Amino acid sequence: MFDKYLISPGSLRNTGPNNSPDGFAFKAKLGYYRGLGLSMIEELNVSIDGEAIAREAVRFDEGAGALTLDEMTSAYDRRWPFGAEATILVAFPGGFPSGEHELSLQQKLRVSYLPFPSFNSDRKTVSL
Numbered sequence: 315m316f317d318k319y320l321i322s323p324g325s326l327r328n329t330g331p332n333n334s335p336d337g338f339a340f341k342a343k344l345g346y347y348r349g350l351g352l353s354m355i356e357e358l359n360v361s362i363d364g365e366a367i368a369r370e371a372v373r374f375d376e377g378a379g380a381l382t383l384d385e386m387t388s389a390y391d392r393r394w395p396f397g398a399e400a401t402i403l404v405a406f407p408g409g410f411p412s413g414e415h416e417l418s419l420q421q422k423l424r425v426s427y428l429p430f431p432s433f434n435s436d437r438k439t440v441s442l
């Protein structure tokens with residue numbers, strides 16, 4: 315339902331030193347209409363041109379400091395509210411590749427009243 319809004323347009327940037335970026339970041343929104351505790355976000359899968367980024371290279375920051383996906387599993391006191399942008403940080407030597415590329419984000423969410431995980435995904439053509 316909210317999939318086309320997951321990746322915020324125009325938010326892509328490289329991270330680290332200008333002359334030697336060590337990764338990239340972009341803003342994203344939650345694909346669920348109520349907001350969730352961070353411990354209920356099971357996966358944030360990022361890919362570039364269909365090539366998956368390793369789970370260990372992805373971090374998440376809703377404004378209270380970056381966490382690895384493993385750290386999020388026990389972040390019981392932190393939430394991602396509906397409509398709020400969070401930053402997805404990706405360790406990627408050299409930064410985001412130059413030129414146009416397809417950036418994808420898939421969220422796997424554990425919703426308390428659903429007997430199955432909720433999957434939400436967005437794909438956008440982006441460039442720096």
